[in-house]
Amino acid sequence: MTLNNALVQKGAANPADNLLRDVSLPALVIHREPLEHNIAWMQAFATRSGAQLAPHGKTSMAPALFRRQLAQGAWGMTLATAVQTRAAYAGGVRRVLMANQLVGQANMALIAELQTDPGFEFYCMVDHPDNVAALGAFFAGRGQRLNVMIEYGVPGGRCGCRTEQQVRDLALAIKAHPALALTGIEGYEGVIHGERAVDGIREFAASLVRLALELQRDGAFERDRPIVTASGSAWYDLIAEAFEAEAASGRFLSVLRPGSYVVHDHGIYKAAQCCVLDRRTDLHEGLRPALEVWAQVQSLPEPGFAVIAMGKRDVAYDAGLPIPLKRYREGVLPAVGDDVSGCTVTAVMDQHAFMTLAPGCELQIGDVISFGTSHPCLTFDKWRTGCLVDEQFNVVERLDIEF
Structure with a gap:
């Protein structure tokens, strides 16, 4: 178990914890x-x-x-x-x-x-x-x-x-x-x-x-x-x-x-579900993404380039690289998300992700980015604990993972 995973376990045990204030990141996040x-x-x-x-x-x-x-x-x-x-x-x-x-x-x-x-x-x-x-x-x-x-x-x-x-x-x-x-x-x-x-x-x-x-x-x-x-x-x-x-x-x-x-x-x-809905017109609504990995901006070493404190040890990369979704400011509650979907993760190393910034996107060290994933099986197996959160990102339950 990595140190970050151990700290998530400790942080998520308290239902009053909030992802933007109290949980050591990166963290596996499941939206209730x-x-x-x-x-x-x-x-x-x-x-x-x-x-x-x-x-x-x-x-x-x-x-x-x-x-x-x-x-x-x-x-x-x-x-x-x-x-x-x-x-x-x-x-x-x-x-x-x-x-x-x-x-x-x-x-x-x-x-x-x-x-x-x-x-x-x-x-x-x-x-x-x-x-x-x-x-x-x-x-x-x-x-x-x-x-x-x-x-x-x-x-x-x-x-x-x-x-x-x-x-x-x-x-x-x-x-x-x-x-x-x-x-x-x-x-x-x-x-x-x-x-x-x-x-x-x-x-x-x-x-x-x-x-x-x-x-x-x-x-x-x-x-x-x-x-x-x-x-x-x-x-x-x-x-x-x-x-x-x-x-x-x-x-x-x-x-x-x-x-x-x-x-x-x-x-x-997500792509497969679109095909299901195309084949089955009686299904008016499909599944919703519930899994994300949250991580912080660690370094801004060059213009238009950010290094995220998240890597192969934290998120799947076998079926596509992590997908930037929203940016949050650490400690700001309630958090207001900024769209960073125009940014692109170009590579992941053991503990780092390289992200190219979209034009006009300005990040700060410590900003929290939520990332979508492809193929959830190989994100779950990186973790021993996940954080189940409500709409305000309060941790409502710690989910033990038994890989």
């Missing part, structure tokens, strides 16, 4: 009103689509946000690893869909330990007979049964069976292991790109549902309503439509699992 809007919006979307929602918790790894999502009606939480699952369990989550393979005896042992709680419900993915055999032997040795789902992928993508026949063969392999229960089928469409991405995603989702119907007809599943699940944060509307079109909601438990929606962003997911 758009956060609450986003959680309610996506839950309503899933419900209207006849699906359940299992938000992907690896976006934030913030148990306080998990609890808000579950309280709003989420069916469970999606996680990516056994360690993340343990952190979610410690935060009160009792139903986890691990959208990944459970590999390695240490990870299997971690899940087996959690499964000693009869109130804990867990599902993981399989896509290869070797993994099926390893899981079957391990959990048989523990006297437990593990819920598994077949992952169906695409050529050149991530994990998952590449053909429909591989899915059928894997279902037979699972049947041979009494310690495993085949409970559904899963896919991830976010790796489908290109000019025909929309058509490709629709075809993939339709194939996923066809396989689910075939396996159900053949008695492969051990649930009356097997789970069929897909959807990241960019194409959830197409997946929901495919599930509805194939009448999956009646015969299956259809589960959507977007993650980044909880705080949205000012970059790739």
